Amino acid sequence: MTVTAETPLRPLQGPRTAWVEAQIPSLDKAEREEMLARIKQLLLQEDAALVAHYYVHEDLQRLAEETGGCVSDSLDMARFGKEHSASTLVVAGVRFMGETAKILSPEKRVLMPTLEAECSLDLGCPADEFAAFCDAHPDYTVVVYANTSAAVKARADYVVTSSIAVDLIEHLHRRGEKVLWAPDRHLGAYIRKKTGADMLLWDASCIVHDEFRTQALLDLKQQHPEAGILVHPESPASVIDLADAVGSTSQLIKAAASLPHPKFIVATDSGIFYKMRQAAPEKRFIEAPTGGHSATCRSCAHCPWMAMNSLHNLLQTLESGANEIHVEESLRLGALKSTQRMLDFARAHQTPVLGCGDA
Structure with a gap:
């Protein structure tokens, strides 16, 4: 269940x-x-x-x-x-x-x-409350995103990044383990959908990725029908469903270079455009909408911290x-x-974790 x-x-x-x-x-x-x-x-x-x-x-x-x-x-x-x-x-x-x-x-x-400079995911998962939540569910393997404090990481069985999260959760699922996941609920839901794992999700989100708007994205796609859509899995499911590629920052940079589209609408922090333009200088990159009906564009696709x-x-x-x-x-x-457990898993399964300089 x-x-x-x-x-x-x-x-x-x-x-x-x-x-x-x-x-x-x-x-x-x-x-x-x-x-x-x-x-x-x-x-x-x-x-x-x-x-x-x-x-x-x-x-x-x-x-x-x-x-x-x-x-x-x-x-x-x-x-x-x-x-x-x-x-x-x-x-x-x-x-x-x-x-x-x-x-x-x-x-x-x-x-x-x-x-x-803080992180809304880190702030949204206080160590004392998280520890109590883990204690209430002792039969779950605790997996936390890298976007957490040292104290939360210390309470976990595994730390993961978005580039390896699906592989690790799939591995745990095959072993019959139930997973307590924190803190990003959108990334957790994406992983659960991809793997079918039994996952208990902490309820927090990234203030940048949570702002992306589905209808506004569809309207922008109509203006640029030749554009591909690149989405980070910290985004809402309805935004992820529109993507040509979903992945971590490193994976999205590689997708920008390898996919044939001349333009990309990018649903992640716009700071990534610097490396995307290096990887694909001939292509155009457009911020995914954080505006639309009742939206405030508080971050406008760039983390304030x-x-x-x-x-x-x-x-x-x-x-x-x-x-x-x-x-x-x-x-x-x-x-x-x-x-270290994550690094050992990546090494044993020959799964790339990240890749400084890969882009």
Whole structure:
């Protein structure tokens, strides 16, 4: 029997992306070049590697590439940092990504441009409430998305990313295991539909992907009938049903390059366009609609917390050494155990987890 968590959906709004972006001072060309040169100097001076998520501003993605860092999904950012020789990792993304880097690299200093950058999925799954929910269902295998705190990861049996979630849940389902899934209800429902697994779903969602509107997407498709539709599985099921390709950020970038469409309507954070344009420079990319009837376009297809990362606060962090990530050791070891299980599964089943630089 498939059941759904009775936890209430948390109406997490977050700041408006437009407001966040308006707080970042503008730079002219000369100021930008001066700032970039100073950051590059400090990265060398501090023996630091910059690892950036696909959703941060393209200035930070480009800077990571130019300095030998990494642009990728959250867990591969952490894996890259673990394997890199740098003694300091600078993580441009949201807080759980910095924590994941520290979980895998406890001996390294992990800094972030800002510690105010949160994630609605992380915030929507408080560790104490989640632990109580797990305790109430002891016969379920606990699988959590990477978009969670170290404390939630420590309570889990497995951590997964969207690129490996279907494979892992299918594996557990074949073994007859029931799965308690957290935190994204849309991704959980997508996995359940793909695998047929008995899954108990925590009730939270991403404030960006939850905004995509089905009717507005259909209207946009009518305007661009030649466009393919790329959808991240954190989106509502009705949006997923319209997709030509569904997948993680890395998988969507590969789909943009491999599918024949000259245009794509993309239902994920628009920060991904930087890498999509690299992978398919001849193609056009259009944001999937977050507007429509009764919509507020609060994020307008770009995470407000990702938007908090900028060249300005990156420079301030490198100059001051502020915004260091710390994870209490007992939590780190618990989170490492569940994360390592995923990595071991991927290795044993020859399933690619992510792929820094694959795009």
